[in-house]
Amino acid sequence: ADVKSIAILTPEEGTDFGWNQQGVDAAKAAAEAAGIEAIVASGLGYGDVRPAMREIAADGASLIIAHASGYATSAPEIAAETNVPVAIVDSPQALKEGLVADYTLSGHQGAYLAGRLAAKMSKSKHVGIVVSGEPPSWNSQSAGFAEGVKAENPDVKITYAVIGPAAYSDAAGGRRVTESVIAAGADIIFGQGNGSSFGMLQAVETTKTADGGKVLFIDVIGDKTSVAKDFLLSSVVWDITPVYSAMIQDLKDDTFGTKRYAIGLADDSVKLLKTDQIPDDVWSEIQKIREQIIAGDIKVEPTFEASAVRTLMTDVSADAK
Amino acid sequence: MGGFLSETFLAALLFGAITAAIPLLLAGLGEQMSEKAGVLNIGIEGMMIAGAYAGFLGAYYSGSFWLGFATGAAAGILVAALMALLCVRLGLNQIVIGIALTLGLEGLTALLHHFQFSRSYPRLPAAQVTPIPLLAEIPVFGPALFRHHLIVYLAVAAVFAMIWVYRRTQLGLNLQAAGDKPAALDVAGIDVVRTRTAAVLFTGGMAGLGGAYLANVGAGLFIPFITNGAGFLGIVLAMLARGRPLWVLAGALIFGGCLSLTTAAQVAGINVPTDVIQMVPFLAVMAMLVLFGRRASLPAALGIPYERGAR
Amino acid sequence: MSGDATSASATPLDASGGGGSARDIGRRLLITLGPIVVSLVLAGCVLLVLGINPLAYYGYVVDRGLLSPLGLQQTLTRMAPLLFLAAGLIVAFRAGMWNLGGDGQFLLGAVTAAASAPLLVQVLPGWLTLVAAFVIATVVAMIWSLIPALLRAYQGVNEIITTLMMSFLGVSLANVLVKLVFLDPATTVPQTRTLPVEDRLPRLFETTVTSGLLFGLVTIIAVHLMMTRTAFGLKLRVVGANPRAAVHAGLNVPLLTVTVFALSAGLIGMGGAVDIVGIQGNVRADWNPAYGLAVIPVVFLARMNGFAAIGFVFLLSVLSIGGESAARRLGVPQNFTMVLVSIVLITLAVAEYLDHRFNQARRA
Amino acid sequence: MQTTTKPPEMRQAIVTLDGVTKRFPGIIANDRVDLVIRAGEVHVLLGENGAGKSTLIGMLSGLQQPDEGRILIDGKAMPIRSPSHALSLGIGTVFQHNMLVPSLTVAENLALGGKWWQKPRLGELAARVDEIARPLGININLDAVVSDLSLGEQQQVEIVRALLRNSRLLILDEATSMLTPQGIAELGALMRRLVERGLAVVFITHKLGEAAEFGDRVSVLKLGRKVGEIGPDRLRSLEHDELVDEIVSKMFGRNAGDGAISIPDRPANDEALLAVRDLRVLPGKDTSGLEAISFMVGRGEILGVAGIDGNGQKQLAEALAGQRRTDGGSVTLAGRSLDGLDVGKRRELGLRYLTDDRLGEGTVGTFPVSINYFLKQIGEPPFWRSGIEHSREINTHARDLTRQFDVRTPSLSTPVGRLSGGNIQKVLIARELAEGARAVIFNKPTYGLDLANTQATRQRIRDVAGQGLAVLLISTDLEELLSMCHRIAVMSQGRLVGTIANGAGAGERVGRLMIGLAA
């Protein structure tokens, strides 16, 4: 089919160095590569987005990318109503030929690598995971990270803390909780949150470990090097451009809605960010582990349920004792 | 070293509780003053977010936390001045204006942030703490309670200052009269509109300060909607406290403490969803209301604009 | 005198009298449209500062919120839950009870409707499912209002605090229910089961407008008539305007108080149900549209008059639907809509005041 | 009657009103009023309800601004911008309506108005209050919270407060309405001492006796205009009765002589209609209780209840009406027990209660006059049918009542709160006497009413008894009771301390009972 434009809808503005920005940037990149127009509707919130979708459909978009798990109910409905194909996340079973495709993304492989990295680098043998809430994509990365830590060194302790319900913008909460986790002994923080992750960064930058050492931060999805150079150990960086490009191609080939899309280490759509904080020898070890995952020698399965993640954490902590 | 129940961790939890409590305390004390004078200040959330934004701006560009607090308080006062003009002087509906101000300022600060900071997310350095000699050396409690920015001690001192004002000064009588029977205050020769305006401006200053503390000390940065309902909690605290500043302090500490408790539970590996733990402070407050509710009466003229000579 | 519109406690004078003359209607129109024009100018200045052409922005707002068929349908659809909310608030406010707990009541109604409807629809006929979902949402919201109601009725505890608190609690509880109890086992996203589109409230004619709009309109008009034309409504208004007079006149004030809360919360819970079984289909964790914050001032501006509230809810919906669209098209952050609504609320309130002043001067 | 040091016309004018006009929506409250208030004089302002007296005071105390005309202070034009300006000009006022903060103590109320940054000087205050209150026979507890005081006590506090100010001009707007006869006499003596010290006093009252006794000069307002002034010389030259006649003719355009005692005849059949036995009410935090109250009221009988305000009269009325929980005892009406019945049921059976709190609980001020007539019948036919309001029925009946009871209102849809006190009272009376009444409790029915309205109301009550209803008349005005009642019961501290048959010497016996002596 003829593809003239793709539209992306995000709940928050595309300036968060994270999920929303990654989606918007990738949609623009994919559209540019395909020589088509990208329509961006950001900051739509988590309420009723049907009006925006209907309007974009009426304006003639060839594909609507509903870039939030909260849009996964409404987007297929609008697709059925308007006949405009939609791409949604976190709903693997919702495929519908020509109409609905799923691109449930999980950086769990990358998070696993980050876990290995953290376990290698932690001096206190204690790392922390701080999340703003417990949506599936956060959960799978938290679990991947914990598994990586455990695989690297079962003696490393993991402390897991959730800031609060819907605490995406609670920067003060992010900082407070992260400081507590650092006080509990962690010297590397794996942090996931939108606005609140800047609070976590702030805690990492302004708090010292018990013995006066430096605390490092591992981010997800985006690259915050430009805003947190000295304390950023790494980031599980996503690149969704290949996914969107594949969607465009599938639309052209009339195969849209027949398959799911994913990101992973293999095509570098998930990768670990190399920063100056990572020694070269550690980095090359990590690269080897990456090869093993790609080769299938190491299996990392995503875990999406919050309760499963929590169980994993308790287990991990128990192991460490 | 480290781990659950370690000194450092307990101290950090307590410290976190205090840090979380201070904005609530400031907002609650401010709201209490308005309510005492008969103005139901629903716009306090807007005043807080204005204070958070302006406070961050001030501290970021000047490099001084104190200047940040000053700009934050000034922004709160500015918003309060608008509220005082509309609700106290013109007598417009306090709930309409309060909600409108909150909506407008949340939107406006988010807009400004978008155009100003959304590419750089600047952050402040850690706030300078002023340890209190001797006390700061006590294990656990020392670092948790006596190593804070000076403004924290000032906020606690404000509780006692306000108790003094309410109990011992003419101003305290005036405020009480403005809330309970403004006509009586008027004929006693004190301008009700001025008294209430002063109270609302004070609220704005305290709320702005609370917002600035939240952004500059609590988070170290400003992001949209950072106040996250703290102003509404301030209203609840003020109403529960019914004119008693110490109760606001107690309430703020309980709320802050519960936040830290959720973290403690998680770090201890207790598997309870955060939503459930976070209901605890509200449940506690509701239980208090059910048990002691009879006393939670409010000033008679709360929410009613005063117009001289009207009957 | 503390004017009705300007005093938080005054109940409007009996609205039954005001069959408007042409001049009266013209005046109402002027004091409604005038401030809107003023707010557009003010908000336009903000846009200019941001480097956006205000005319283009407003063009889109009007076009996408009001004039384009699609936009108008969206606007009308958005009105449905808001109308129920407004109806619930009118009952409470007219009876002098400050039910500020709308958000909690709304969400609990929504969550229980969302939890029950997809299951019920498997065993019951579609219409019965919808009725059942409405009833469940209504009853749950009523129960949620019981504590503030009883505290106010028998202990004299101010309901502003209690309803606010119960609202915070209700929002948390709704989340817990979604995440732990009513979770859809088929998805990884914490949300309730989804009511299929075909089982939802029917749409009106060939449009996307939900029939919930009609229910909302009927409800709010019924509530208006109940409050202004019936003995029951008058009793509630007496309680609201002068509780001591109500005692003196032999009204059972505690019982009426509890009734008011139940009615108010029930209507708001229905609003939650209509949003779910009419529009959304399910409830996601952490979903809270916080409609209360927008509807409360609207009800005041409408002086608790049902018909005026319909007009203001319509205006609010136009602004929010049109504003979302305009912001997207012009690259303004969506938050600008909040600023616009805020300015509109303030100028409307100021216009009320000026009108009141003007009238007073004229009568003197 | 009075001793003056200077000839009246040489006394210095402190405040002069020069053609002052004040308009309110739909009414001219003051119409080109000229008034000279002189040092060394008690200037009495008289006038019907709504004549514009309080409005005039409002302008002198800075609450209202005149629309036209000038106010001169010491001969210089001086707009009084605000209450604090008025205070600084030396004008102190006791307002008609309570102006105390209920949640503050007496001392704090008295301290209100000081510089905001200062500490209230409560100690100093105590000494000064003592100095002022003692000669007045006023005994107030400075530490009591005002809401715990009776209305009478509150009025005393207000008088003390006005005196504390060291005003040059003291205004008392119906300040005696809640005082005991003894208190009124003391206040009169005090006013005399004050004017002898060179102050000016403006004294507003509805009781002509007080005017004649305490006044040096009398001005009469009618419908907002000043219709007459009686100077000191003429005042002194008139006998009391002549003076009253003259004032009444100025106020009402007719002659007095109507205030005479006239006790309605009782029908031959005087079986007990309302019987109360051992009625008890527990005392509240700030209200006295009732202890074993027993009495009977026969058909066509008016039983007066005398007593100083705050001795349980209101509790008695409310307990009878079903508004207040009782702690034992029984009430029967025409042989039917009322125990356990609620307000509505008691009303249905014919028990009616006219409250003394017209605006606080008697009416809904913002609702139209028409609805207020039927506030106790909401939902009943023919005004409501199946719960639906029938405006035509309501309006027809309301119009009848308005005519029948001579309620002066611009229209039926006027909010009742905008009527003057007397007219609100007529609405209440009309409501309580609606068909089916058998026994009526009147609680201070003429409080705050002007002479004409007072007399009309009293006549209504006599008529009610004349129709064979039982009447319980609660009043703090002994004259009123003596002029109407068959018997007078006296309440003191929640008990009935005695019942006196009306007749020669009854007043003295009641008075002895009231102050705690044996009759």
Ligand SMILES: Nc1ncnc2c1ncn2[C@@H]1O[C@H](COP(=O)(O)OP(=O)(O)OP(=O)(O)O)[C@@H](O)[C@H]1O
């Ligand atoms: N605030 C007001 N708003 C509107 N009208 C008013 C107001 N105050 C007084 N009036 C009008 O002014 C008239 C005079 O009222 P005012 O209170 O001065 O009478 P008064 O002589 O003091 O009567 P009373 O003897 O009952 O105290 C009233 O009839 C009323 O209509």
Ligand SMILES: Nc1ncnc2c1ncn2[C@@H]1O[C@H](COP(=O)(O)OP(=O)(O)OP(=O)(O)O)[C@@H](O)[C@H]1O
């Ligand atoms: N809010 C108001 N709006 C318009 N008029 C008012 C208002 N309040 C009072 N009034 C006017 O005030 C008059 C009554 O004044 P006020 O309350 O002083 O009663 P009053 O005549 O003094 O009777 P009383 O001596 O029994 O108190 C009414 O005639 C009414 O027109």
Ligand SMILES: [Mg+2]
């Ligand atoms: Mg008067």
Ligand SMILES: [Mg+2]
């Ligand atoms: Mg009066």
